[in-house]
Amino acid sequence: MKTKAGAILSSIRIDRSLDRKISVQLYMGLRDIILSGGLNGGERLPATRTLASELGVSRTTALDAVSRLISEGLLESRIGAGTFVSHTMTGRTPVKPKAAKIDAERAPRLSPSTMRARAMFAERRRLPHKSQAFVTALPALHAFPMAQWARLSARHLRSDRDAVMGYGNPYGLPRLRAAIATHLNASRGIQCDPEQVFVVGGAQQAFSLVGGMLLDRGEKVWFENPGAIGARNAFISCGAELVAVPVDDEGIVVADGLAKAPDFRLAFVTPSHQQPLSKVLSLSRRLALLDAADRADAFIVEDDYDGDFYFGDQPLPTLKSIDTNGRVIYVGTFSKTLFPSLRLGFLVAPASMVEAMSAIFSAALSGVPTWPQAIVADFIDEGHFATHIRTMRHHYRQRHELLHAHARQIEPHMLVQRASAGFHTVGYFTDPGRSEEDFVREANAAGLTLSGIGRYCLAPIDRKGVVIGYGAANEADIRQGMDVLARLFATAV
Known part of the structure; x- marks a missing residue:
């Protein structure tokens, strides 16, 4: 028997004759269902394997679409539980989906310098707004005075x-x-x-x-x-x-x-x-x-x-x-x-x-x-600022040590580097052939927040890996996050 989510998602149509990528079609279909109120806040989506099977697409395609919706805050992934429509969508007025076709003739004429810059920009994903493993750039807000x-x-x-x-x-x-x-x-x-x-x-x-x-x-x-x-x-x-x-x-x-x-x-x-x-x-x-x-x-x-x-x-x-x-x-x-x-x-x-x-x-x-x-x-x-800095310096040092203690279980596959400051570090893959994009996609779909080092590069570098934040995560987040990484590595072997 199909769940409500499964029944609604079956209404998504993938048109392989279009120039638009299949992952983008799936993303737009899911987004329109959520924004139009077809799925409410807190409702669970089928697993990406199920989603891929029902729609006749690859799991990588499904992961791409789901990961993008998570980064935009429309979906949230809970470790060990699955992927759910974000609670922020509860009670929102449904939004009528916009027409997919854009009239190019009516698009504003941009300056050549703007067009040049736009083509060169590095993608900036939605900045984090909640604490979880392994969010970067977010301080430990729970400890704020x-x-x-x-x-x-x-x-x-x-x-x-x-x-x-x-x-x-x-x-x-x-x-x-x-x-x-x-x-x-x-x-x-x-x-x-x-x-x-x-x-x-x-x-x-x-x-x-x-x-x-x-x-x-x-x-x-x-x-x-x-x-x-x-x-x-x-x-x-x-x-x-x-x-x-x-x-x-x-x-x-x-x-x-x-x-x-x-x-x-x-x-x-x-x-x-x-x-x-x-x-x-x-x-x-x-x-x-x-x-x-x-x-x-x-x-x-x-x-x-x-x-x-x-x-x-x-x-x-x-x-x-x-x-x-x-x-x-x-x-x-x-x-x-x-x-x-x-x-x-x-x-x-x-x-x-x-x-x-x-x-x-x-x-x-x-x-x-x-x-x-x-x-x-x-x-x-x-004097509150100086006190807060001292407190947080100790907090981040503790979180850093905790991260390394739990990272031992993934050492055959990833070497997590020691940092000397702040609340992020990097982990390098021991297998140079491993794909950053694929690993990040699967990790984020499993409820983590990771970015590949390649996102930060102007030119290719030799080593591959991910950026790992530890400042905003609590001890349970770090432990469970490392367990998820260990399972992903074990599955990929």
Whole structure:
């Protein structure tokens, strides 16, 4: 006897005469059924093997469609239970499916630069919104000091409502700029004036602003390969030519960058915890990179996205702290240290760049919301931020050790690397012939959240594997997640 889900899914028609890929047809069919209310929140889908059999498609095709719907939040996979329609769809007004055919003649005419950038963008999947194994980029939200945050929030609404609800300073709230400068001096060894600190709507906005300010079309940017997808897309949008510079155990290979593009205009690096390989840029490489930038009259964007969460006694000095010639633009974010929806980040400009950057901010930006800036300023000034960083540094170190303890069961198939900071690492396949895409597809369909290293690459690299997050997952998530990986490896043998 067919379940309700099985009966409804049988209404999906696959037309092999169309140019559209079968996996896309299946994805659109499932999406339309969910959006139109054919399946309600919490209802279970048939297993992908059953789905593939009933519709006459390969399991890989079914996995592709289901994985895409999971990434978009329409489906959710529960380890050991199956795949279900997301509870967020419960009670929603049904949406009438749009016509599949798009009138190309009515599509807007885009500029050549936009079309060029669009063709080069790396795909950005839906960013994570809930804790599970092995989500990356999401901090441990359950450990956030919500009571202190709520108290500070209420205080500002009571005492200075007009100030926090009106228009703000385009450069950032002065108190927050001063608090950030003080924090960076104490924790990251960066000596800067508050006037050098500019508050932005997240690190991604900082990359776009810096790129727009410094780069002309076609100018070369050294970019770590593999490297951060968001920054990559930001510089592509600015018309830059990205130069893939390899990363080894000491970080970005400066000599390789000089061989490929000695006339580079900008270098983008994540020296404290390389994204995604978790390497640390050695001191000799830091000095070589600064020297290369000075000789080329170039600048360096230092993305220190989770450098506060180092595991050793003392991290290597930031590039900004040892930059004596004003070459480094330091970028930080509160998305990792506090929470992502805050949408607050900052950049520290060289003193020589402050006047020009101030003019751009004043002319083109209205600033970010004042209320959260005021809360963060108090959070730092009253010592809560430093306490939270220490607490989370210990938490992530524990999660890192837990991950490695449970990773022993998959060692014949994957070598999980040790990280020195942050809340993600990578696992390399021991079999060089294993497909990243196939493995990630099956893992995500089984309820995990993994990405292949290849997604982060501008150019192919020798080793294959996956990026593994451990910060947001609890102990049960990590243990069960490793059990799932072990089963997937065992099935594939």
